[in-house]
Amino acid sequence: MKDMAPIGYDEKTQRLIHDMVAAEARHISGREVENPECDCKDGMFPARAPTRRVFLFAAGSSSAAAALLGGRALAEEAPPGAKHFDVPLDPTRQQGRPVAADGYGTRSQFETEVRVRFPTPNENTSWSFTPLDKMQGNLTASGLHFERHHGGTPTIDPARHMLFVHGMVNTPKKFSIVDLKRFPFVTRRHFIECSGNGLTEWNKPTLKTVQGTHGLLSTSEWTGVPFATIAREVGLMDGASWVLAEGSDAAVMTRSIPMEKMLKDALLVYGQNGESIRPEQGYPLRLLLPGFEGNTHIKWLRRLQVSDKPFMTREETSKYTDLMANGKARQFTLEMEAKSVITFPSGEMKLPGPGFYNINGLAWSGRGRVQSVDVSVDAGKTWYPARIDGLPEPICTVRFNFPWMWDGTPAVLQSRCTDETGYIQPTLKQLIAIRGDNGPFGSIYHLNAIQSWAVAADGSVTNVHA
Amino acid sequence: MFTRSAAILAISLAGLSVPATAYAQIHYGFGTAATSEDLAKFFSIPPNGSGLPPGSGTAAEGAKVYAESCAVCHGDKLEGNPAKGIGGDKLIGGRGTLATKTPIKTVESYWPYATTLFDYIKRTMPFSAPGSLSDVQVYSVVAYILSQANIIKPTETISATTLPKIEMPNHNGFEPDPRPELDLYK
Numbered sequence: 001m002k003d004m005a006p007i008g009y010d011e012k013t014q015r016l017i018h019d020m021v022a023a024e025a026r027h028i029s030g031r032e033v034e035n036p037e038c039d040c041k042d043g044m045f046p047a048r049a050p051t052r053r054v055f056l057f058a059a060g061s062s063s064a065a066a067a068l069l070g071g072r073a074l075a076e077e078a079p080p081g082a083k084h085f086d087v088p089l090d091p092t093r094q095q096g097r098p099v100a101a102d103g104y105g106t107r108s109q110f111e112t113e114v115r116v117r118f119p120t121p122n123e124n125t126s127w128s129f130t131p132l133d134k135m136q137g138n139l140t141a142s143g144l145h146f147e148r149h150h151g152g153t154p155t156i157d158p159a160r161h162m163l164f165v166h167g168m169v170n171t172p173k174k175f176s177i178v179d180l181k182r183f184p185f186v187t188r189r190h191f192i193e194c195s196g197n198g199l200t201e202w203n204k205p206t207l208k209t210v211q212g213t214h215g216l217l218s219t220s221e222w223t224g225v226p227f228a229t230i231a232r233e234v235g236l237m238d239g240a241s242w243v244l245a246e247g248s249d250a251a252v253m254t255r256s257i258p259m260e261k262m263l264k265d266a267l268l269v270y271g272q273n274g275e276s277i278r279p280e281q282g283y284p285l286r287l288l289l290p291g292f293e294g295n296t297h298i299k300w301l302r303r304l305q306v307s308d309k310p311f312m313t314r315e316e317t318s319k320y321t322d323l324m325a326n327g328k329a330r331q332f333t334l335e336m337e338a339k340s341v342i343t344f345p346s347g348e349m350k351l352p353g354p355g356f357y358n359i360n361g362l363a364w365s366g367r368g369r370v371q372s373v374d375v376s377v378d379a380g381k382t383w384y385p386a387r388i389d390g391l392p393e394p395i396c397t398v399r400f401n402f403p404w405m406w407d408g409t410p411a412v413l414q415s416r417c418t419d420e421t422g423y424i425q426p427t428l429k430q431l432i433a434i435r436g437d438n439g440p441f442g443s444i445y446h447l448n449a450i451q452s453w454a455v456a457a458d459g460s461v462t463n464v465h466a
Numbered sequence: 467m468f469t470r471s472a473a474i475l476a477i478s479l480a481g482l483s484v485p486a487t488a489y490a491q492i493h494y495g496f497g498t499a500a501t502s503e504d505l506a507k508f509f510s511i512p513p514n515g516s517g518l519p520p521g522s523g524t525a526a527e528g529a530k531v532y533a534e535s536c537a538v539c540h541g542d543k544l545e546g547n548p549a550k551g552i553g554g555d556k557l558i559g560g561r562g563t564l565a566t567k568t569p570i571k572t573v574e575s576y577w578p579y580a581t582t583l584f585d586y587i588k589r590t591m592p593f594s595a596p597g598s599l600s601d602v603q604v605y606s607v608v609a610y611i612l613s614q615a616n617i618i619k620p621t622e623t624i625s626a627t628t629l630p631k632i633e634m635p636n637h638n639g640f641e642p643d644p645r646p647e648l649d650l651y652k
Contacts, residue, residue, distance in 0.1 A: 010571055330642070
């Protein structure tokens, strides 16, 4: 413990980081078991090559004895969100499963990506990481969206859930979910990022995978009512300048949000990726504040209290504040600044040899659209423009691609995001120079520095500071 | 030619004007009035103490509440408990550490407002039975924690009148967000 305690984290954070390193190691060793015959590490060829287990399934389907022997155990092996089915030797020689045999689909039994929980001592107040190294495209699968709860995930019957809007308003009102769905709605794609994303990485490269270093980031298509619509419905009083948002979980989570933001683009969302929002994301209603730190996007939203001052809740005073070198803490550090990360290749992968690799990753900014993304393969000495996949949308991730012919010599891969305000993603050194003069790291939140992945001559990829 | 274009434009505008008029509706009338009864169960206590309930408490009473409801997670001496399944924060100590390389953030060293402590305990503590403490119990345990932190005297009574007047050691410890950081534009 002592040897790894970095300077400047408080005691509790030091313990958490220590435990997370151990948890990630367990997760990685679990992945390696999945794919024992591939000498590359998991991630380079994710489970698409035939493995021994697939052949076992196939053999089982042709033999009653083998099916009896292995059936139960194999069924239990279906990953979360999947069901086990026997694999025929030739799927063209027999009928498949009936149409709509399962009214709500499942993912393939061969897809194993899961969120990993940060091993806080208490499972109800904890967070889990999206497996960014396994994600495809730009949106995050709803079931893999990162989580951060302070009192577990509540079970809420939407028929009994109400949103109260009161305080400095002319007509305090309550809205059922049915009421809210009658208003004109908007559908927008936005990322949510926890301001603690990367908090283990200030002092030294600590976690090995991009899931650990950047996995408190997810992107969804959200559907809901603008707060502005509801504001007119209740009528704002003169002087109304803050709104307290309160959740209906055991933490009764509260944050004060500036009215300027609430009237600019805040949404009361009930839809996520084409269906109702997931329970872990706030079912039946969450506040969405595009570009603000994740904690402010109050889940299980039950109340909005309009005020002329912030309430100084526990989360906005003692927790989500940034303690600087001089002992003063920055408060209401709400915007998530421009950031990017290469997700392929990334930590714990292994490139099988020299040749072509499609470097790709995600870039985002809480202040607007991504303007451009640059990639470096020499630790930031030279930069080249990456190709952005699709049209950047405001406060949404973009997937970027960069064609790379690897010559087999050691390389350090980096990406750098510039957003539409002209802000350029800083280096870790730049951030530390500003926030960490106390040797460093009183401030653990809002780490948006450039990430470095080292590719060794043998193709192995590791998290480094460069 | 000009006339014809103008006519087409006029027709287009006329065509648009129907939905445009419909969209001018800005009050939909959905939802129902929230009554004072509806709102009575809610609270959120800002630093000026508005909304603090009647009642009061002392550290002596709070010591009993703490021993019964809090100590299992936060430790007999308010030192916190990192054990698996618990993970309660350390509540006192740490003054003078915020500008050092090992900052210790506690109610005593870091929290800027005593009202936040009342709000948070009433809101969500104890962890195993959130919101189960009476207002008098909350006042009492707030008094106990503040007294153990040497912020109030052990004999002081905490109530809606006295709580907002307490000056926490770090009440001047916060500043607004200066980002984007100007050093990144040099």
